[in-house]
Amino acid sequence: PPDSSLKAAVSAFPASLYEHLLFPGWRGEVWVKTNSVGQPSQGSKIRQRVANKSAPVCVQLAAGNQASVVTCDIIEKIFGEGCVCLVKMNQ
Numbered sequence: 001p002p003d004s005s006l007k008a009a010v011s012a013f014p015a016s017l018y019e020h021l022l023f024p025g026w027r028g029e030v031w032v033k034t035n036s037v038g039q040p041s042q043g044s045k046i047r048q049r050v051a052n053k054s055a056p057v058c059v060q061l062a063a064g065n066q067a068s069v070v071t072c073d074i075i076e077k078i079f080g081e082g083c084v085c086l087v088k089m090n091q
Contacts, residue, residue, distance in 0.1 A: 009031050010029065056081070058086070061090070
């Protein structure tokens with residue numbers, strides 16, 4: 001493993017027959033940290049909020065000409081900060 005604290009590996013690439021044929025011999029793994037019980041610890045914040053049924057709400061007002069920026073903001077809020085997003089897109 002790349003780091004001694006990273007103990008669980010998940011095969012991430014190739015994910016399909018097409019990728020396997022397009023990139024022969026290539027392999028990608030995602031190494032994740034484990035807790036004291038030996039289970040992966042990523043996502044623990046989200047699991048706690050789901051169990052408690054509580055999460056902050058984020059309201060985003062989006063410009064119509066910058067959809068890619070809004071998408072990145074939504075992904076950051078959901079996965080990075082664990083928020084529920086309400087987005088209003090402008091035409």
